[in-house]
Amino acid sequence: MASKLTLKAKGKSTSSSKRGGGGGGGLSDMEIPKPLKEWPTWFLKKAKVVAHYGFIPLIIVIGMNTDPKPSIAQLLSPV
Template sequence: MASKVSLKGKRKAGKGSKGPEERSACKCFKEWSTWAMKKAKVITHYGFIPLIITIGMNSEPKPQLYQLLSPV
């Protein structure tokens, strides 16, 4: 039988290498921030126009909804 060769290289611990806890915390933070930014993008995309309409409805003088939505 032929022996299998492992393709994984050995990593040397250098001067600035981080421990496994720091790497996992950094990776967790990156995953969380990516997830949060994706959710914020969706919320902003679908919530911007309703926010503008709500602010317009609460201003003085109080316009009707069709006045807010009409281009004139």
């Protein structure tokens, strides 16, 4: 048996949901499972950490693979 995804509408309810009738099962009748609600938050937290700690090492690696081959001291100096 296949499971059915349903969403609950936020804000004002529609007239069909107030009456309890109406067979138009639109997006307001769908409910999203909890893991599907939480994965964007989890993914963005992990992406933030990766971007935070990986940006400067990425720049150093790219700089060391360029054609003039600078030394590590030249890459880390501000000039």
